[in-house]
Amino acid sequence: MTTHRVAVIQASSVPSDSAATVDKLIRLATDARGQGAELAVFPEAFLGGYPKGADFHIALGARPPESREEFRRYYENAIAVPGPETERIGAAAADLKLFIVVGVIERAGGTLYCTVLFFGPDGSLLGKHRKLMPTAAERYLWGQGDGSTLPVFDTPVGKLGAVICWENYMPMLRMAMYGKGIEIYCAPTADDRPTWLPSMQHIALEGRCFVLSSCQVLRGSEFPKEFRNEISTDPDAQLMRGGSCIIDPLGKVLAGPVFDEEAVLVATIDLADIPRGRFDFDVAGHYARPDIFKLTVNETPLRPIVTVREE
Template sequence: MDNIPNGPSDSKKVKVAVVQAATVFYDLKATLEKAERFIKEAADHGCQLVVFPEAFIGGYPRGSNFGVVMGSRSPEGKEEFRKYHAAAVELPGPASDALAQLSANHNVFLVMGLIEREGGTLYCSVAFFDPLKGYLGKHRKLTPTAAERYLWGCGDGSTLPVFDTEVGKIGAVICWENRMPLLRTAMYGKGIQIYCAPTADARDSWIATVRHIAMEGACFVLSANQFCRQSDYPFLPETSGEAKDESSVLCRGGSAIIAPSGEVLAGPKYDGEGLVTAELDLGDIVRAKFDFDVVGHYARPDVLSLRVNEKPNSTVTFLTP
């Protein structure tokens, strides 16, 4: 009887960090070095999981129009896209090898927002790393928002992972994907416990969104956003209005960590770059599900159900004779 393990309802404490920081545009080496500084700081504080913002590697080109108007693209915009494409990374590839090494060196699980390159198409993705196993896999944003669509392709159901790790079941949903109720339901159905929400949305309404998700899914939500000034961009964002000096804030951040009860455990942070940290008690997940289990006792599969297609949608399929 002594060898029978305790059930998953036992409380487990996990210390986590959300990084709020800006990309070093068009400089992968400098961006990785910046990531390492934050990873080391989080590890020095005893954090076991570190989450970075949407598009931290590769950059979120806030305000750039890439020379696009309806029906045409300018030569200057095409050249800007070429530079942006060159700053993206392949998964797996040398950049993911470097990130896996950072994860191992500092003994932390790592969730990294990045721009992924495959052929001539870019994807807004999240990559997952285990300090012992290395690169675990990725999630590609299913539907880019508004003007993002002329930069990024659409993901498919083959990259909707929830990884069962030493610190809990981890997955990610990016920015306004979090407003897609069926995608959220798919993640709840996979038993997600630590729901990572890298974003570029710094509005007050975003905090309402992630608090709702935490309560709806009875999970912890780790929301990471960049804090950016004009000086972080190699171009003047078109949406910035009147000319601003280099210290002008273009994205104020708002990174936060939310409990399954909807309580804000840490953040939102609006005062610059830095870490947002908290200790999670995974027992709070079961306590919350006693009230409301969205895919369990509170579900009505006889009335409402969801079908998820997890097959990759390949343009070209080669059949072996």
């Protein structure tokens, strides 16, 4: 069977409460499954939160006590992978017989990472992708991933992978994913600007793949109270307005974009559209010029501490 139902979930995190956000994830995943979805994609930093507008009181060369206290609270709301939250999501995926792709803030040692987790319909945690390059002020909070977490999973709904937010503007990263044969290109994001939709259409056309992009909607009333917000303190302010969408391999919009409200967007996709699209353009195949251009991808885990023991 080449046709499948897929969903993108546009919703906000529960402020500063990862356990309650997992409850919300399960409710929304159940809604998507009830509409026939076999795969549900959640936004960037859905667990752990994307507190848009928080500045953590940081200036160049200055980190006051308020900075450290706000980071401590953000750190405590992040999740371990694996951990209690991933166990609950895995159990829900198994109950629903659903692939789940979700953005989280991952706590590893003393560092936070913006990460995407992949769960299979058997409940297994298939793997993860850590964001390679946090953008602008995100670098205050998140470490950089390395090339060891660039997975593409061969699943019944297609070859599944994820690229997070402005990683989608990294041409070499996109090319690496195309080279892995990605077919279901998940793009969890916090970018709600009008320019995002044409970027997703470009990627769908470039990779001749389905693009599933999910963004939060976040109002001032849903912003964590422990952080200062430099955008607005109005509880009715729209801090993130969504724009989630599903795009086919020739750039046609199958669902969305939706703005200013939570939504579960579902579309039927046909994997046979991928070879149809690659008939005249396969960016990592017959349309490549390896005699001129060549990409080297380092997928070695880069560890800062390597212990060597002589016997």
